[in-house]
Amino acid sequence: MQKVQRPKIIRSISREVKVGCGSLFVRIGETDGKVIEVIATLGRAGGCASAQNEALGRAISLGLRYGVPLEEYVEQLEDIRCPTPHMFPREELCLSCADGFAIALRENGFEKIS
Numbered sequence: 401m402q403k404v405q406r407p408k409i410i411r412s413i414s415r416e417v418k419v420g421c422g423s424l425f426v427r428i429g430e431t432d433g434k435v436i437e438v439i440a441t442l443g444r445a446g447g448c449a450s451a452q453n454e455a456l457g458r459a460i461s462l463g464l465r466y467g468v469p470l471e472e473y474v475e476q477l478e479d480i481r482c483p484t485p486h487m488f489p490r491e492e493l494c495l496s497c498a499d500g501f502a503i504a505l506r507e508n509g510f511e512k513i514s
Contacts, residue, residue, distance in 0.1 A: 404465045407431055413509045417492075417500035420484030421449060424497055426457075426504035435470050435510050437461045440501065453497050460501070470511050478502035 412429035422443035429437035438460045440453040460473055482496035494500050 401467045404431075404434075404436055404467075406436060406465070410437065412437070415504040415507065417494055417503050418486045419494050419497050419500045420482055420486050421497075424453065424500040424504075426501060428504065428508045428510065430510040433510065434464075435505075435508060436464050438464070438501070438505070440497075442497070449497060453501075456498065456501060460505075470505055470508070474502045474506050478506075 410429040410431050412427050414425055414427045417424045417426060419442075425441045425443070427437075427439045427441075428435055429439075438457045440457045442450045442453055444450070463473070464470065477498045479502075480496050480498040482498075485496065485499075486494040492503065494503060
């Protein structure tokens with residue numbers, strides 16, 4: 401399968417997901433109606449969790465550019481648990497940063513994920 405090249409300018413949305421260690425901001429970029437890029441930033445700078453989220457975003461983006469369906473990522477990442485899930489009342493349950501990626505990707509505003 402051929403890799404889709406990232407255009408210089410793409411349209412994107414940003415989704416905040418509350419995770420156990422703060423706010424995870426997931427930016428989802430699309431071109432031609434398909435999601436091709438995911439960039440995530442944890443509300444606090446630096447640290448291992450931030451590095452892992454950056455790596456996960458890069459890996460997802462690469463797979464999307466090679467045609468891996470968005471649904472595959474949602475299915476693999478949802479319900480992964482960490483020791484400090486976000487479970488406050490009146491907010492969505494988020495079990496980990498990986499689960500936060502799944503939430504943001506499922507409700508991305510570009511592609512419909514069932």
